[in-house]
Amino acid sequence: MISRLRRDFRLTIITLLGSVSAAVIGGFAIWRLTRDELALATFDAAIAIAVMVVMRMAWRNARTERVGALMALMNSGFGVVATWALGPGASGWIYVILMTNFYLAPLRVAMVGGGGLLTIGSATLLWRDLDPAHISTVVTWSLVYGFSLAFARHALKHRDSLEALASLDPLTGIPNRGMLEDDLQAVIARRQGGRVGVLVLDLDRFKAVNDTFGHAAGDAVLIDLANLLREELRHGDTVYRFGGEEFVMLLPVGSEDALARAAERIRASVASRLKGPGGPITVAIGGAMLSIERDWQDWFARADASLYLAKRAGGNTVHVAGPLC
Numbered sequence: 001m002i003s004r005l006r007r008d009f010r011l012t013i014i015t016l017l018g019s020v021s022a023a024v025i026g027g028f029a030i031w032r033l034t035r036d037e038l039a040l041a042t043f044d045a046a047i048a049i050a051v052m053v054v055m056r057m058a059w060r061n062a063r064t065e066r067v068g069a070l071m072a073l074m075n076s077g078f079g080v081v082a083t084w085a086l087g088p089g090a091s092g093w094i095y096v097i098l099m100t101n102f103y104l105a106p107l108r109v110a111m112v113g114g115g116g117l118l119t120i121g122s123a124t125l126l127w128r129d130l131d132p133a134h135i136s137t138v139v140t141w142s143l144v145y146g147f148s149l150a151f152a153r154h155a156l157k158h159r160d161s162l163e164a165l166a167s168l169d170p171l172t173g174i175p176n177r178g179m180l181e182d183d184l185q186a187v188i189a190r191r192q193g194g195r196v197g198v199l200v201l202d203l204d205r206f207k208a209v210n211d212t213f214g215h216a217a218g219d220a221v222l223i224d225l226a227n228l229l230r231e232e233l234r235h236g237d238t239v240y241r242f243g244g245e246e247f248v249m250l251l252p253v254g255s256e257d258a259l260a261r262a263a264e265r266i267r268a269s270v271a272s273r274l275k276g277p278g279g280p281i282t283v284a285i286g287g288a289m290l291s292i293e294r295d296w297q298d299w300f301a302r303a304d305a306s307l308y309l310a311k312r313a314g315g316n317t318v319h320v321a322g323p324l325c
Contacts, residue, residue, distance in 0.1 A: 072105035076113035172226035184296035197259035204315035282316035
C-alpha cells in the first residue's frame with residue numbers, strides 16, 4: 001500500500017483529500033442530524049459516500065488519472081450546489097476545490113471544472129447580494145484559481161521535461177533502457193505471447209571505430225544507426241537504445257518466421273545504408289518471440305542468447321530463437 005502511494009502521486013492526493021473530506025463532511029452530517037437539519041445532513045452524507053466510492057475506485061483501478069478527473073468534476077459539482085445551499089458558508093470548501101482540482105485531474109479537466117465552479121459559484125453568490133464581503137470572496141476565489149492554474153502549467157512543463165530526460169537516450173534521442181524495461185513488462189502483463197517479438201542489435205566491430213577514429217566518430221555512427229532504425233519502423237514498432245552499441249526493437253509480429261524476416265530486412269538496410277569513417281557498418285541481430293515468460297529478463301535473455309550466436313557466426317547475420325516447448 002505504502003509503495004503504491006509513493007509511486008502514484010495522484011493516488012496519494014485522492015486518498016488524502018478523500019479521507020479528510022469524507023471524515024469532515026461525514027461529521028457535519030452527524031452534527032446536522034442532531035440539529036434536525038435533515039436535508040443538509042442528507043446532502044453532506046451523499047457527498048461523503050460519493051467521495052468514499054471514488055476513493056475505492058482509485059485503489060481498484062490503476063488508471064488514477066481518470067478517477068482523479070471524476071473526483072475533480074464531482075467536487076466542482078458539489079461546490080456549486082454547496083454555494084447555492086449555504087451561500088458564503090461554503091466559501092472555505094470552494095478554495096480547497098479550486099486548488100486541489102489541479103492535483104487531482106489533468107490540466108484541461110481541472111480548468112473546466114474549476115472554471116465552471118468559479119463562474120457559477122460567483123454568479124450565485126453575487127446574485128443574492130452585492131455585498132463588499134461577497135465581492136471580496138469572489139476576488140479571492142479568482143486569485144486562488146488563477147495562481148493554481150499558473151502553478152499547474154509550470155509544474156506540467158517541468159514534469160514533461162523531467163520525463164523526457166528520464167526516458168530518452170541523450171545521444172540518440174530514442175527511448176532508453178528504462179523505457180524498454182517498462183514496455184517489455186507491459187507486453188507481458190497484457191499476455192501477448194506469440195504476438196510480439198524483440199530484436200537485439202549489436203554493431204559489429206564497433207570498438208575498432210572508437211579506437212581508430214575516436215569516440216566522436218563512434219557517437220556519429222550511433223546517431224546514424226538510431227536515425228536509420230527510426231526510418232525502418234513500421235506501425236506499432238518501437239526502437240530503444242539499450243546501452244553502448246546495443247539497440248533493441250519491439251515488433252508486433254505473429255511468428256518466429258515473421259520476426260526473422262523483419263530482422264533480415266533491418267540487417268540488410270543497415271549493411272547497405274550505414275557508413276562509418278572506415279567504410280560500411282553492419283549489425284548482428286538476435287531475436288525471440290514472447291512465449292510463456294512472466295518476466296521481461298527471461299524474454300530478453302532468449303533474444304540476447306540468439307544475438308551471441310549471430311556474433312559467433314561472424315556478425316552481419318540474424319538468429320532468432322525457436323519456440324519454447
